[in-house]
Amino acid sequence: MARLIRTEKEVEGRYEEVWLVVEEDALDQWPAGPREVVGRPATRVTGPMRARGEARYTADVELPGMLYAAVLRSPHAHARVKSIDFERALAAPGVRATVGPGEAPTLTAEPGFQGQAVAAIAADTDRQARAALELVEVEWEVREPLTDPEEAVRRGQLVSEASRYERGDVDKALAQADIVVEAEYRTQTVLHNSFEPHQSVCEWRGDGLDVYISTQFIWGVRDEVASTLDLPPDKVRVICEFMGGGFGSKNGAGDHTYVAAELAKRTGRPVRCALTRREENVATGNRNSTIQRLTAAARSDGTLVALVGDYVNATGWDGWPAPTDGPMKMLYDCENVRTVLSPAKINTPPMRAFRAPGFVEGTFGLECLLDELGARLDIEPLELRRRNYAHSTDDRPFSSKNLMECYRRAEPHWQRRDEVRGRSEGPWKRGVGLASQIWYGGGGPPSYAWVRVGSDGRATVITAMQDIGTGTATAMTQIAAEELGLPLERVELVLGDSARGPYASISAGSSTTPSMGPAVRSAAADAARQIIEIAAQRYDKETRILSLKDGKIVSSEGGSWRVEEVVGLLEDAQILGKGARGPNPAGMQVLTFGVQVAEVAVDVETGEIRVERVAAIHDVGRVINPLGASSQVEGGIIQGIGHTLSEDRLLDPASGITLNQTLDAYRLPTIADVPEIVSELLDIPDEHLTNLGSKGLGEPPIVPVAAAIANAIRDATGADVRSLPISREEMLRALREAREREKGKRGAPAAV
Amino acid sequence: MALNVNGQSHEVDAPVGRTLAETVREDLGLTGTKIACAEGHCGACTVLLDGVPVYSCITLLHMVGERKVTTIEGLRDHPLVDAFVRADALQCGFCTPGQIVSASALVESNPQPSSDEIRHAMAGNLCRCGTYPKIEEAITTWQG
Numbered sequence: 001m002a003r004l005i006r007t008e009k010e011v012e013g014r015y016e017e018v019w020l021v022v023e024e025d026a027l028d029q030w031p032a033g034p035r036e037v038v039g040r041p042a043t044r045v046t047g048p049m050r051a052r053g054e055a056r057y058t059a060d061v062e063l064p065g066m067l068y069a070a071v072l073r074s075p076h077a078h079a080r081v082k083s084i085d086f087e088r089a090l091a092a093p094g095v096r097a098t099v100g101p102g103e104a105p106t107l108t109a110e111p112g113f114q115g116q117a118v119a120a121i122a123a124d125t126d127r128q129a130r131a132a133l134e135l136v137e138v139e140w141e142v143r144e145p146l147t148d149p150e151e152a153v154r155r156g157q158l159v160s161e162a163s164r165y166e167r168g169d170v171d172k173a174l175a176q177a178d179i180v181v182e183a184e185y186r187t188q189t190v191l192h193n194s195f196e197p198h199q200s201v202c203e204w205r206g207d208g209l210d211v212y213i214s215t216q217f218i219w220g221v222r223d224e225v226a227s228t229l230d231l232p233p234d235k236v237r238v239i240c241e242f243m244g245g246g247f248g249s250k251n252g253a254g255d256h257t258y259v260a261a262e263l264a265k266r267t268g269r270p271v272r273c274a275l276t277r278r279e280e281n282v283a284t285g286n287r288n289s290t291i292q293r294l295t296a297a298a299r300s301d302g303t304l305v306a307l308v309g310d311y312v313n314a315t316g317w318d319g320w321p322a323p324t325d326g327p328m329k330m331l332y333d334c335e336n337v338r339t340v341l342s343p344a345k346i347n348t349p350p351m352r353a354f355r356a357p358g359f360v361e362g363t364f365g366l367e368c369l370l371d372e373l374g375a376r377l378d379i380e381p382l383e384l385r386r387r388n389y390a391h392s393t394d395d396r397p398f399s400s401k402n403l404m405e406c407y408r409r410a411e412p413h414w415q416r417r418d419e420v421r422g423r424s425e426g427p428w429k430r431g432v433g434l435a436s437q438i439w440y441g442g443g444g445p446p447s448y449a450w451v452r453v454g455s456d457g458r459a460t461v462i463t464a465m466q467d468i469g470t471g472t473a474t475a476m477t478q479i480a481a482e483e484l485g486l487p488l489e490r491v492e493l494v495l496g497d498s499a500r501g502p503y504a505s506i507s508a509g510s511s512t513t514p515s516m517g518p519a520v521r522s523a524a525a526d527a528a529r530q531i532i533e534i535a536a537q538r539y540d541k542e543t544r545i546l547s548l549k550d551g552k553i554v555s556s557e558g559g560s561w562r563v564e565e566v567v568g569l570l571e572d573a574q575i576l577g578k579g580a581r582g583p584n585p586a587g588m589q590v591l592t593f594g595v596q597v598a599e600v601a602v603d604v605e606t607g608e609i610r611v612e613r614v615a616a617i618h619d620v621g622r623v624i625n626p627l628g629a630s631s632q633v634e635g636g637i638i639q640g641i642g643h644t645l646s647e648d649r650l651l652d653p654a655s656g657i658t659l660n661q662t663l664d665a666y667r668l669p670t671i672a673d674v675p676e677i678v679s680e681l682l683d684i685p686d687e688h689l690t691n692l693g694s695k696g697l698g699e700p701p702i703v704p705v706a707a708a709i710a711n712a713i714r715d716a717t718g719a720d721v722r723s724l725p726i727s728r729e730e731m732l733r734a735l736r737e738a739r740e741r742e743k744g745k746r747g748a749p750a751a752v
Numbered sequence: 753m754a755l756n757v758n759g760q761s762h763e764v765d766a767p768v769g770r771t772l773a774e775t776v777r778e779d780l781g782l783t784g785t786k787i788a789c790a791e792g793h794c795g796a797c798t799v800l801l802d803g804v805p806v807y808s809c810i811t812l813l814h815m816v817g818e819r820k821v822t823t824i825e826g827l828r829d830h831p832l833v834d835a836f837v838r839a840d841a842l843q844c845g846f847c848t849p850g851q852i853v854s855a856s857a858l859v860e861s862n863p864q865p866s867s868d869e870i871r872h873a874m875a876g877n878l879c880r881c882g883t884y885p886k887i888e889e890a891i892t893t894w895q896g
Contacts, residue, residue: 052825053783053825196844244844247880469843635883636882663793663794
């Protein structure tokens with residue numbers, strides 16, 4: 001029965017209270033451990049189509065009569081359009097229409113960052129549209145850009161009010177502590193660079209709009225476009241069958257969608273608007289840079305008594321304050337915590353969510369600080385973390401937390417330390433470091449699925465979710481197969497179209513599997529119930545003795561019948577099961593945990609750093625597909641290595657212009673940068689969470705990477721690296737500082 | 753002009769400056785070749801010219817001449833396709849056709865490449881999802 005509840009909804013650390021209609025989620029969880037299908041490795045259901053080049057991405061959508069749009073983006077970080085003249089552009093070959101500032105949502109005459117959309121042109125070909133952009137005559141009033149986030153904070157120029165948090169009595173605790181360590185950490189701006197650039201194809205059909213879009217949230221785009229263009233939501237159909245990566249940057253409709261929709265309206269033709277790689281790297285968001293001034297105070301036994309964090313997020317011209325302070329508030333049992341987070345509004349491209357936004361940056365600072373504290377107190381990192389283990393935060397218990405078990409399993413990897421350090425040779429120093437992970441990932445309602453079973457005994461899961469490359473489509477198929485007692489190859493999944501399936505979760509905040517999985521299971525259970533009810537009547541048995549297994553209806557009193565025999569009675573009709581995601585456990589925090597242990601080699605003469613091994617142990621509840629899960633872990637770690645060592649959006653501070661917009665200058669990790677990666681997932685179902693006990697895994701693996709590597713560098717060299725990326729300059733700076741500190745110690749009186 | 757793609761001859765209209773990637777995708781409808789950067793930095797658009805991997809997004813059509821073009825559509829039955837799926841060597845899949853095309857040239861000349869040889873040969877094909885360990889596994893185990 002449908003119930004209306006008031007519940008807390010969380011996406012990437014942002015909570016809101018909402019009314020939700022849910023259906024009872026009354027199924028008991030399966031016992032822990034591998035089942036027939038769930039918990040066993042499965043190759044991707046969409047793998048062959050993607051590998052063979054048959055998958056149709058938004059980039060491959062071509063509609064009859066389709067035009068191509070190109071966007072005029074501000075070449076200045078801060079400017080005003082005094083006048084704009086399209087006359088020459090309109091006369092150029094192939095040009096069909098133009099739109100200027102104010103004529104479509106997102107197009108502005110007062111850009112606040114380089115790359116902000118100002119105008120657009122539709123033409124017969126992409127090349128014609130881009131050539132015509134050069135003919136648009138714009139008279140600019142160029143304004144002084146502000147690019148320094150600290151100056152913005154001084155001026156009080158913030159995207160939203162600074163957030164302040166305090167528990168306990170921090171000042172008293174600081175005064176009474178045995179030891180206080182302070183450090184300033186900095187993290188850089190990082191670009192998503194999903195391989196399929198942001199793009200949409202829009203087509204008006206009657207009074208409705210079809211939007212083909214590379215997106216992480218079909219239903220969010222539908223709602224956003226409908227509300228912005230003042231259309232009934234059901235008049236907006238959003239389609240995304242195959243999606244070429246997002247990492248957080250594709251949660252909204254984006255300027256390209258509004259440009260395509262408006263130009264399609266003006267021309268009466270479908271319009272594609274796709275970004276180039278260079279546009280991608282100025283106009284689609286970023287992981288914002290941060291400045292973190294942190295203090296940790298402890299007793300001499302390592303017990304934390306106070307944590308203080310002053311965080312500045314260089315949020316950009318727009319965006320939201322990613323919770324850089326989250327790990328400090330949540331990771332450790334510390335009574336006295338005070339944080340201030342100031343989201344600076346500056347003339348740089350706006351931040352957008354990027355794989356565990358805030359927590360990646362904040363974990364780097366906090367977990368490095370903790371090891372600096374441990375080094376001063378001569379307490380080993382795992383021991384220090386155990387001594388400060390949190391059993392709740394702000395008196396809200398965790399729905400499940402097995403971080404202690406993660407620490408236990410990390411022990412053998414940490415124990416490799418002597419052997420690793422022993423392999424130091426000449427200028428190459430080796431060391432081991434670790435860092436903890438905390439992040440969200442519980443998902444939540446609403447999310448719905450249908451399961452259709454036809455007379456051929458095959459099942460189809462129907463839901464308008466998207467698979468952004470994480471493998472959730474495969475996981476959903478496994479869950480349905482398990483519940484229906486069917487082999488995996490007899491279950492298919494239809495997704496990616498708001499007109500063909502029910503509402504589905506956003507693929508962000510590690511939420512697709514924990515949100516959609518329980519809905520799929522409950523829909524499959526509904527279909528299974530109906531099959532058994534029909535079988536009970538057909539074979540004159542009681543339903544309670546019948547179950548589904550191996551494609552058969554099995555009686556506990558002996559006897560079995562193939563599912564096709566029963567559903568075959570329907571002829572061309574089908575059974576339809578419906579399912580919904582139930583509510584999250586009331587009053588509890590649903591979080592993911594883990595620890596990673598990194599091994600590095602550092603050339604102390606040149607500052608070169610090589611990551612040689614990363615062991616990752618994470619607690620994300622029940623694992624649906626161990627094969628896909630290991631790929632998620634590896635992918636997160638490799639992205640984390642890029643974040644730690646090479647990736648850096650460079651901005652000219654005077655002009656606010658992005659200097660490295662291309663993939664030769666912006667350095668992504670290559671196959672040659674990959675270390676040995678060992679991934680272990682605890683696979684312990686969260687008994688309080690849904691009918692599955694599964695949490696999300698998309699984001700957790702990237703969270704601790706930078707801190708684990710930095711801590712390994714300290715172990716190898718004694719140098720405290722405090723700024724990302726850890727370039728050779730930063731490495732050599734830290735080595736110099738460490739040498740001077742040593743010199744100072746030797747020269748100083750023994751009493752100090 | 754004539755263009756040989758996957759063993760078939762095509763007549764294509766070729767304005768100056770048209771790239772091979774544009775031609776196979778837009779004129780021939782072979783959309784398995786993906787364009788992720790369009791300036792020769794990422795490898796998603798890799799095709800073979802007489803067996804040699806090239807970035808089709810910076811290969812001008814007029815430079816192809818008589819050479820035989822092989823796109824992912826011409827390699828659909830290659831054992832590497834199954835090997836990539838088996839090893840889970842793809843996530844979003846946008847770079848995958850280019851990865852498989854590059855890998856096919858590697859195993860053609862060196863059926864059992866070492867880890868270093870794989871890393872050398874595949875370093876020109878970026879993957880943002882980070883499937884690299886599984887790509888190495890797929891190429892190591894491609895013969896089944």
